[in-house]
Amino acid sequence: MNDKANKIAYAVFALAVILLGWQVDNEYYLQLMIFIGLNTLLALSLNMLMGYAGQISLGHAAFYGIGAYVTAILTTTYQVAPLLALPAAVGTAMLVAWFVGIPTLRLSGYYLGMGTLGFGMIVHIVFREWSSLTGGASGFVGIPPLEIGPVVFASGKNYFFLVWSVVMLCLIMCRRIIDSRVGRALRSIHDGEKAAAAVGVDTKKLKLQVFVLSAGMAALAGFLYAHLVYFISPGTFSFVASIRIVTMVVIGGMASIWGALLGASLLTLLPEWLHAFSEFEMVVYGLILMSVMIFLPRGLTRGVLDVYERYRKSHER
Amino acid sequence: MSDNSHLLEIKDIHKAFGGVQALCDIDFDLEKDAITGLIGPNGAGKTTLFNVITGVFPADRGEIRLAGQSVNNRAVHERVELGIARTFQNVELFENMTVLENILVGLHTRTRCGMIDSILKFPRIRREEKQARKRAAELLEFVDLADYAPRRSSDLPFGWQRLVEVARAMAAAPRLLLLDEPAAGLNMSETRRLGDLIHQIRDQGITILLVEHDMSLTMSISDKIVVLDQGRKIAEDTPRAVQSDEAVMAAYLGKAQH
Numbered sequence: 001m002n003d004k005a006n007k008i009a010y011a012v013f014a015l016a017v018i019l020l021g022w023q024v025d026n027e028y029y030l031q032l033m034i035f036i037g038l039n040t041l042l043a044l045s046l047n048m049l050m051g052y053a054g055q056i057s058l059g060h061a062a063f064y065g066i067g068a069y070v071t072a073i074l075t076t077t078y079q080v081a082p083l084l085a086l087p088a089a090v091g092t093a094m095l096v097a098w099f100v101g102i103p104t105l106r107l108s109g110y111y112l113g114m115g116t117l118g119f120g121m122i123v124h125i126v127f128r129e130w131s132s133l134t135g136g137a138s139g140f141v142g143i144p145p146l147e148i149g150p151v152v153f154a155s156g157k158n159y160f161f162l163v164w165s166v167v168m169l170c171l172i173m174c175r176r177i178i179d180s181r182v183g184r185a186l187r188s189i190h191d192g193e194k195a196a197a198a199v200g201v202d203t204k205k206l207k208l209q210v211f212v213l214s215a216g217m218a219a220l221a222g223f224l225y226a227h228l229v230y231f232i233s234p235g236t237f238s239f240v241a242s243i244r245i246v247t248m249v250v251i252g253g254m255a256s257i258w259g260a261l262l263g264a265s266l267l268t269l270l271p272e273w274l275h276a277f278s279e280f281e282m283v284v285y286g287l288i289l290m291s292v293m294i295f296l297p298r299g300l301t302r303g304v305l306d307v308y309e310r311y312r313k314s315h316e317r
Numbered sequence: 318m319s320d321n322s323h324l325l326e327i328k329d330i331h332k333a334f335g336g337v338q339a340l341c342d343i344d345f346d347l348e349k350d351a352i353t354g355l356i357g358p359n360g361a362g363k364t365t366l367f368n369v370i371t372g373v374f375p376a377d378r379g380e381i382r383l384a385g386q387s388v389n390n391r392a393v394h395e396r397v398e399l400g401i402a403r404t405f406q407n408v409e410l411f412e413n414m415t416v417l418e419n420i421l422v423g424l425h426t427r428t429r430c431g432m433i434d435s436i437l438k439f440p441r442i443r444r445e446e447k448q449a450r451k452r453a454a455e456l457l458e459f460v461d462l463a464d465y466a467p468r469r470s471s472d473l474p475f476g477w478q479r480l481v482e483v484a485r486a487m488a489a490a491p492r493l494l495l496l497d498e499p500a501a502g503l504n505m506s507e508t509r510r511l512g513d514l515i516h517q518i519r520d521q522g523i524t525i526l527l528v529e530h531d532m533s534l535t536m537s538i539s540d541k542i543v544v545l546d547q548g549r550k551i552a553e554d555t556p557r558a559v560q561s562d563e564a565v566m567a568a569y570l571g572k573a574q575h
């Protein structure tokens with residue numbers, strides 16, 4: 001239907017990434033854009049679960065952390081090549097999601113929220129307390145940079161292109177799932193689980209599948225994060241981090257692929273812009289998030305489209 | 318024991334909720350390619366029986382057999398795959414999806430594309446998607462709503478949403494279609510159209526079990542009527558015979574005297 005519009009959007013997006021990566025030399029800005037990319041991955045992964053399938057997760061940072069810690073331990077403690085650690089990191093998160101998902105996804109609504117919240121806290125405590133393996137509260141130091149063949153992904157530019165290529169691939173992957181039979185079934189669960197089952201959707205299996213997929217993507221972001229900063233600590237993967245991912249999804253727009261990008265960008269950039277307010281930073285931050293929700297309750301993407309529609313209608317008259 | 322002409326056998330079904338006996342000793346068969354009307358006063362257990370047949374909850378005792386095969390241990394979605402489709406009393410469309418998408422979800426059990434398939438988009442998946450869309454368009458044509466395919470399902474008037482729900486159930490290519498009060502909320506001309514539609518569905522070789530409060534509709538289109546009262550079957554006969562059945566009259570009139 002809007003296949004063409006989709007392709008144009010991808011092309012514009014790819015062009016923007018190439019132009020930015022090519023033109024921007026300032027390390028600070030590059031770093032900032034890399035973080036937007038990582039956050040986009042996280043928001044996208046949670047959006048598949050929350051926005052499309054309607055299953056809330058308040059513990060998503062746990063999978064982000066598992067991705068980061070597994071690669072950190074493998075590449076540093078056991079000297080495994082990062083490229084081999086990648087499937088292990090993503091696979092571990094997916095396996096954990098599978099085991100956690102079987103009992104947890106029987107819950108729904110607030111209870112699922114509480115269940116995933118508890119899971120996130122447990123994982124965070126494991127990162128902090130299992131010192132011999134994870135370095136404990138003081139963190140894990142000395143993670144090697146990513147190397148693929150002769151290319152070392154150490155400089156800002158290299159990493160920028162790596163992260164954004166991954167983002168692009170994941171965007172396309174999610175778009176394809178959403179537009180398929182599986183995606184429709186996912187959205188049907190969101191609209192009514194009872195009716196979804198009554199038309200033949202195996203809701204339990206599908207929810208588990210999307211949870212596992214979502215965990216895998218979050219772990220991929222964690223892997224990229226670990227090899228970007230070389231140092232990880234439990235604080236990055238705490239409850240607050242989980243809430244931040246949820247906020248990105250809600251602010252950007254639930255059930256919107258591009259919403260993940262918008263939400264991640266806003267939540268990454270806002271704190272940087274708000275430094276000017278010094279001690280009032282958090283107050284202004286909160287006010288902005290509140291106003292977005294009050295005036296654009298369906299999130300930025302839908303909200304902007306709604307405003308545009310209204311504008312067009314008022315001009316037609 | 319099982320006879321070829323019986324598509325669905327409902328055998329000695331009991332179901333209690335706490336102390337309330339919702340269904341007691343329910344036992345009847347659905348003839349292949351026939352329309353069976355299930356009637357009874359409010360609270361007679363009609364919807365409960367629907368839920369037992371479709372597998373929403375298990376019966377405490379008894380068995381449901383489809384084409385001679387027990388479906389007792391099958392989950393809701395598995396029963397759809399075996400050929401039991403349904404509509405809901407208060408229309409349960411996927412309201413954030415378009416009319417077309419609703420039908421496409423209805424085709425879920427008749428298509429195969431999995432998560433990995435959808436990412437890799439093999440030619441066979443593209444073909445399947447194309448065929449599914451064609452079939453969905455045919456079904457919308459069948460209920461005369463082809464022009465509304467791209468509309469959000471919740472934007473349609475209630476009576477049309479009903480028809481979308483019927484088309485969605487038909488998409489699963491069922492052998493048995495359970496219609497839960499399909500005429501509720503419809504006006505007279507819509508109800509007449511629904512009656513025709515149910516006949517057409519039966520003529521495609523689909524067996525129908527119909528719960529309906531609109532007596533003139535039920536009596537005119539059903540081949541057989543089963544009457545429930547307070548969780549028990551009190552009559553099973555042709556529409557004409559049921560209308561003059563004393564137990565049935567007592568159940569309905571008795572209610573009125575209270």
